[in-house]
Amino acid sequence: xxxxxxxxxxxxxxxxxxxxxxxxxxxxxxxxxxxxxxxxxxxxxxxxxxxxxxxxxxxxxxxxxxxxxxxxxxxxxxxxxxxxxxxxxxxxxxxxxxxxxxxxxxxxxxxxxxxxxxxxxxxxxxxxxxxxxxxxxxxxxxxxxxxxxxxxxxxxxxxxxxxxxxxxxxxxxxxxxxxxxxxxxxxxxxxxxxxxxxxxxxxxxxxxxxxxxxxxxxxxxxxxxxxxxxxxxxxxxxxxxxxxxxxxxxxxxxxxxxxxxxxxxxxxxxxxxxxxxxxxxxxxxxxxxxxxxxxxxxxxxxxxxxxxxxxxxxxxxxxxxxxxxxxxxxxxxxxxxxxxxxxxxxxxxxxxxxxxxxxxxxxxxxxxxxxxxxxxxxxxxxx
Amino acid sequence: xxxxxxxxxxxxxxxxxxxxxxxxxxxxxxxxxxxxxxxxxxxxxxxxxxxxxxxxxxxxxxxxxxxxxxxxxxxxxxxxxxxxxxxxxxxxxxxxxxxxxxxxxxxxxxxxxxxxxxxxxxxxxxxxxxxxxxxxxxxxxxxxxxxxxxxxxxxxxxxxxxxxxxxxxxxxxxxxxxxxxxxxxxxxxxxxxxxxxxxxxxxxxxxxxxxxxxxxxxxxxxxxxxxxxxxxxxxxxxxxxxxxxxxxxxxxxxxxxxxxxxxxxxxxxxxxxxxxxxxxxxxxxxxxxxxxxxxxxxxxxxxxxxxxxxxxxxxxxxxxxxxxxxxxxxxxxxxxxxxxxxxxxxxxxxxxxxx
Numbered sequence: 076x077x078x079x080x081x082x083x084x085x086x087x088x089x090x091x092x093x094x095x096x097x098x099x100x101x102x103x104x105x106x107x108x109x110x111x112x113x114x115x116x117x118x119x120x121x122x123x124x125x126x127x128x129x130x131x132x133x134x135x136x137x138x139x140x141x142x143x144x145x146x147x148x149x150x151x152x153x154x155x156x157x158x159x160x161x162x163x164x165x166x167x168x169x170x171x172x173x174x175x176x177x178x179x180x181x182x183x184x185x186x187x188x189x190x191x192x193x194x195x196x197x198x199x200x201x202x203x204x205x206x207x208x209x210x211x212x213x214x215x216x217x218x219x220x221x222x223x224x225x226x227x228x229x230x231x232x233x234x235x236x237x238x239x240x241x242x243x244x245x246x247x248x249x250x251x252x253x254x255x256x257x258x259x260x261x262x263x264x265x266x267x268x269x270x271x272x273x274x275x276x277x278x279x280x281x282x283x284x285x286x287x288x289x290x291x292x293x294x295x296x297x298x299x300x301x302x303x304x305x306x307x308x309x310x311x312x313x314x315x316x317x318x319x320x321x322x323x324x325x326x327x328x329x330x331x332x333x334x335x336x337x338x339x340x341x342x343x344x345x346x347x348x349x350x351x352x353x354x355x356x357x358x359x360x361x362x363x364x365x366x367x368x369x370x371x372x373x374x375x376x377x378x379x380x381x382x383x384x385x386x387x388x389x390x391x392x393x394x395x396x397x398x399x400x401x402x403x404x405x406x407x408x409x410x411x412x413x414x415x416x417x418x419x420x421x422x423x424x425x426x427x428x429x430x431x432x433x434x435x436x437x438x439x440x441x442x443x444x445x446x447x448x449x450x451x452x453x454x455x456x457x458x
Numbered sequence: 459x460x461x462x463x464x465x466x467x468x469x470x471x472x473x474x475x476x477x478x479x480x481x482x483x484x485x486x487x488x489x490x491x492x493x494x495x496x497x498x499x500x501x502x503x504x505x506x507x508x509x510x511x512x513x514x515x516x517x518x519x520x521x522x523x524x525x526x527x528x529x530x531x532x533x534x535x536x537x538x539x540x541x542x543x544x545x546x547x548x549x550x551x552x553x554x555x556x557x558x559x560x561x562x563x564x565x566x567x568x569x570x571x572x573x574x575x576x577x578x579x580x581x582x583x584x585x586x587x588x589x590x591x592x593x594x595x596x597x598x599x600x601x602x603x604x605x606x607x608x609x610x611x612x613x614x615x616x617x618x619x620x621x622x623x624x625x626x627x628x629x630x631x632x633x634x635x636x637x638x639x640x641x642x643x644x645x646x647x648x649x650x651x652x653x654x655x656x657x658x659x660x661x662x663x664x665x666x667x668x669x670x671x672x673x674x675x676x677x678x679x680x681x682x683x684x685x686x687x688x689x690x691x692x693x694x695x696x697x698x699x700x701x702x703x704x705x706x707x708x709x710x711x712x713x714x715x716x717x718x719x720x721x722x723x724x725x726x727x728x729x730x731x732x733x734x735x736x737x738x739x740x741x742x743x744x745x746x747x748x749x750x751x752x753x754x755x756x757x758x759x760x761x762x763x764x765x766x767x768x769x770x771x772x773x774x775x776x777x778x779x780x781x782x783x784x785x786x787x788x789x790x791x792x793x794x795x796x797x798x799x800x801x802x803x804x805x806x807x808x809x810x811x812x813x
Contacts, residue, residue, distance in 0.1 A: 105640065191768065194704070195705075196705065196767050196768055197705055197706075197767070198705045198706045198707075201705070201706070201707075221768070222768045266772065268772050268773035268774060269771055269772060269773075270763075270771050270772075270773075270778040270781070270782070271771075336584075345795075345812075345813065346813060347795070347798075347811075395760070399756070399785065402642075402785060402789060403788070403789070403794055406583055406584065406789055407580050407583050407584055407606050407789060407790070408584065409789075410606075410640075410642055410786060410789050410790070411605075411606055411639040411640060411649070412640070413640075415640050415641075415642035415786075416640065418642060418785060419642065419782065422760075422763060422771065422781065423771055425764060426764070426767055426768060426770075426771060427768070430764065430767060431764070432715050432764075
């Protein structure tokens with residue numbers, strides 16, 4: 076099997092890399108990392124340059140990879156202003172698509188997805204935020220959301236709520252709404268002090284009797300859990316590619332620093348260094364191939380959640396492994412340079428959009444389910 | 459428990475009590491604003507800053523084991539605080555004690571935290587770039603730049619000079635911070651580049667680079683103690699969190715990956731502790747202790763953060779600092795390749811692992 080990206084995507088990758096290298100300088104990346112501010116100007120520049128083409132998922136994927144290769148914090152902050160868009164694209168009404176998506180695609184609006192709560196992270200069905208239908212047909216939202224990317228900046232959020240009491244199945248009775256962030260009763264608090272990706276905006280959102288028109292309900296009432304799980308199977312591919320970018324960037328810098336010191340020739344490095352470099356490069360390439368394979372299926376509307384989880388977990392662990400090895404190999408110089416930031420940025424990849432443990436459970440349970448299904452089809456026992 | 463063991467346990471308890479009373483509440487602040495002079499004075503009053511400094515110079519004069527207990531217990535809360543004590547007692551002190559002149563007099567002010575001190579040791583870790591010091595002595599002036607100085611806000615500093623005798627200098631003034639460097643870890647201490655133009659210095663001895671390297675080589679167990687404390691602090695937080703945090707209607711601790719992962723690491727923590735404080739004190743054992751403590755700290759801090767999920771990624775929960783600190787410390791004091799070469803030499807009985 077040969078795996079090559081189209082000319083158009085290859086060209087998009089080159090443009091993204093050129094832009095990132097030119098605009099996301101080490102000084103700029105360090106500035107936003109230290110201040111924990113959102114790089115609004117960088118985002119505007121990226122849109123103005125035409126490289127953020129949300130209409131082509133492959134272009135988005137390679138753009139995310141190349142931005143994260145240079146700097147994950149400012150890179151993710153610039154590209155991920157569409158976070159949650161697929162929920163509207165796949166399950167929203169025509170009116171919702173027309174009202175909200177063009178504004179995000181043009182860069183005029185920022186959006187986000189609000190699922191996680193203080194007491195419900197991996198356990199999505201454990202959310203407590205409620206949306207209650209009022210006599211006038213509107214819904215009233217109460218509750219709070221935690222760790223919301225773009226939370227303080229977003230013009231609107233896609234919010235998961237509980238619209239019916241949890242029955243026997245906890246994931247029933249959940250619904251998704253589009254909430255205008257200028258609505259009365261919405262308040263947001265920036266969460267500061269992150270380990271990494273510090274240029275991204277993270278907030279806690281409180282909904283205090285927030286009225287939402289019925290037309291803002293996405294899809295069917297009570298189907299929210301399925302919509303969000305479908306979304307995670309998409310967003311995990313973008314997290315995987317963020318991790319690939321971080322790892323590749325760390326390897327790039329490691330090679331540069333090794334060449335700058337000593338004999339200036341990687342080939343003559345000691346064997347322990349060479350073996351480590353070989354392992355770093357192999358894991359990165361394996362992560363990239365897994366991610367592209369999962370993306371390829373998804374973008375052909377034939378997603379494979381098991382493969383997606385494999386890509387996300389493996390790429391995330393690769394980013395953590397590679398950035399650690401990068402610091403070990405480059406020592407004090409790496410520590411006093413940009414590699415320390417890569418090390419801090421990498422860790423979130425193992426946490427957001429499903430921890431590595433959750434991904435591995437998905438992989439194993441999917442295998443089990445597939446085997447049971449196959450056995451049932453053959454007429455055998457499923458136990 | 460022998461009488462000695464009882465005394466060590468009392469010491470451990472008293473350090474832990476001090477940490478709980480005085481440092482836990484300011485642990486996040488130490489990361490954000492640095493270790494304050496007030497906290498340093500409180501540590502000095504307990505005898506921690508001058509833990510190994512002889513009593514005749516105002517220090518606590520602790521033996522090796524007592525000193526290691528102090529380092530471990532401080533690192534459980536604030537690795538930065540532990541490293542400040544480490545720099546003072548395992549680097550600065552042995553170098554200054556070589557002096558035949560009046561330089562030892564400074565120790566009294568060091569022990570009381572009246573003045574803060576550090577040592578330029580990072581140049582030795584940069585062998586790819588020659589591993590040479592950056593300060594030159596010429597005509598009674600010490601001039602030049604030292605690139606990576608930990609605890610760089612100190613009042614006085616020991617440096618090796620790039621002169622024919624490779625003099626070891628105690629520089630009292632005439633240096634300034636020219637760059638604050640990115641700080642992955644140990645944020646309680648400044649990490650800086652210093653510019654020197656000083657006539658206010660004294661020569662401690664010759665062969666300064668070798669003297670500093672010897673001090674670094676002699677601190678295996680002390681460094682292992684800091685890594686051990688760091689691992690223990692992170693794991694303790696993870697164990698507590700996994701009891702309190704509920705997901706899918708069960709505490710995290712009820713899930714096998716969490717429980718087995720943390721329990722296995724706690725077992726390793728105990729084994730490393732037994733070895734670090736054990737009977738063996740030969741060179742190979744010390745090196746083994748250091749290498750295993752570093753490896754444990756890296757895995758334990760990673761796992762502790764992972765158990766905390768999104769909360770662990772924020773400084774308020776006080777667990778991400780252990781992850782940063784273990785990595786930073788492993789570079790600044792871990793000496794990865796050197797440690798492994800020396801350990802290999804011990805294992806094989808001759809030089810090994812150098813190709």
